[in-house]
Amino acid sequence: MAENILVIVEQREGKLNRVSWETIAAGQAIAALTGWTLEAAVVGSGVSAIAGEVAGKKVARVYDVESAALEPYTPDAFVYALREFLGKHPAALVLMPHTYQVRDFVPKLAAALQTTAISDVIGVKYEGGKLIFTRQMFQGKFVADVSFAGTGICFVTFQNGSFRADKVEAGAGAAPVETVTVEIPAGVVRNKPQEVFKEAKQAVDLTQAEIIVSVGRGIKEQKNIELAKQLADALGGELAASRPICDSGWLPMDRQIGSSGQTVAPKLYLALGISGAIQHIVGMKGSRSIVAINKDAEAPIFEIADYAVVGNLFDIVPALIEEVKKAKA
C-alpha cells in the first residue's frame, strides 16, 4: 500500500534550521526504499519563504502550516496545530530532527495521538517489507534495531549527523506549496516563553585551538585536573572537558565540548577518561585526529579514535608528559 512520509522542517524565528536538510535526506532515502510518497511541512507564523525553499527539493508537496499563535514556539501550540494538520493530511511516518525543540513537543504529540516516537535514530533499513530504525542505547555502548509495533502514525526523530544534508536531491521542478491555516483557540497555549538569550560572552575560544586535551569523569577528582593541564601545557594546547566536569565546577563552562558546549575541530583532540556519549562526540568528531585514553576497552569514544590507549590514565599521562617534553627538548 502506498503511504505518505512527512518531514516536519524545523524553523526558528523564520529561519530554517539546517539540520532539517538531513531529515529531508532521510525522508528521500526512505521514500526510495519503500516507494512511498515524500511530503514536507513547515510550521510557524509567516514561514512561506521556508516552504518555498524546501519546495525546490525532491518532495511531492510542501505544506505551510500557519498560525499567529505558533510564534514564539510553545509545545501546546505546536501539538495543537500538528494534530489538526495530521487529522486532515494523514501520514504513516512523520520525520523530524532530534533537536531540543522536537524533544520538547514530539512526545506530547505522539502521546496525544496514542502512538509513539522512535527517538534519536541513526539509521534506517527496510527488511522484508518492514522499516527498521537503528538507535543507540546504553549511552552508545549498544545499538538497537527497533520496529514500530503500533497502528497509527509512527514518529521518528533523527540524530544530528546521521544523514548527510549534501545528499538531498533537488526536484525536477518546484513542488507545489499548500498553505494550511490553523485556528488555535485562546487558552490552548499555557506557557509564556521569554526571549532566547546567550549567557555572558565566552572567555576562551576553543575553536581556534590546534591541540585540545579534554578531560572527562575518568579524572575522578578536581585536583587531578592539574595533571591534564600539565599535558596540555607540554603539548602547547588548550584544556577542555566533558559536561560533568563543568557541571561540577572543576573547569569553567566555556571549556565544555559538545552539543550544549563548544564545537571544535583541532588538529589533535586528546580525550582522557571520556566515555564518548553522543552529546560529547558531536562537539569534537570533526577533529583532524582523535586520541583516546580510557580504561574501558568498550568505551564508545574508541569508535571514532584514530589512536587508542586502553589503560589507566593516571599511569599513562605522567609517562606521556615526560615523552612529550623529551620530544620537544
Added chain:
Amino acid sequence: MKILVCMKQVPQKDAPLKLNEAGTWIREDVSYEVNEPDAFALEEALRQKEKHTGEVVVVTAGPARASQVLREALAKGADRAIHLEDAAFVGLDAYNTARAIAAAIKDEKFDLIFTGLQSDDYGYAQTGVILAEILGWPHATIIMQIEKNDAGIRVKRELEAGFFQYVDVPLPAVLTIQSGINKLRYATLIGIKQAKNKPMRKVTLAEVQSAVGGNLQKIEKLYVPQKSKNTEFLEGPPAEVAKKLVEKLKNELRVI
C-alpha cells in the same frame, strides 16, 4: 509545594555490559545506580521544599533491585516513596512507563512532577513529556533553574549551542531536569537511619495493568556498534605506550 520525582535505576556508567542470549537486552547481573539527571531532579525537589515547604515523593517503576534508588532518595530527605515493582517494567516503552506511573499516582495531588531529561539505558528522552500529556498538564524540558512566583513558576530552559530561555509555566506542571542544575548532596547517617521508617508504597503490575498497553516500539535486536574508523590500539606498559604515542604525534599527526 508537593513534588513527585520520577527516578530510574540504570546500569552503572562504568559497568561493562554484556548482551543476553537472545541479543535483545543486557544481562541483568551488573551493578546499578540512579539515572544521573534523576539525582539532580531529586536534589532540586528537596531544595524547593526547603524554600517553600511541602512534600517530596519519589517514584520508580522497576524490579525489586530498584528500591535501592528509592531508599537512597529517602535517606537524602524525600518524605515517602512509591515503587511500581515488577521486572516487566524494565521492558516498557516510554508511553507505557508514563501510563503506569500516571495510574499509580491518580489519587495524589502534586503541584510539580520532575523527571530526568533522559534515561541512560533507553535514552528515549520522552517519559516526562508524555506524562504531562496524559495528565493534561503543561510541561517544560531541559530545565536548569526553577523560581516559584505568584502565577506558577519561571523556569530556565537550556537550548542548543549555549542559548537559554526563561518560560513562565502555570502549576501543576511537569519539568524534565538537566544534569548540573544544582550541586548534589550526600545522604547523612541520620538520614539513612530515618529512611528506614519512611513510608514506601508498593504498587503491583496488576494494579496498573489496565492503564498499560502493548509496547508501540519493539527492540528486534541489540548489538555492539560497528566501528566507523580504523582505530589503531597502542599497547604495552605506560612508558612504552607513551613513546609510541609521541612518535605518532610527531611523525604522523605532526603536532609536535
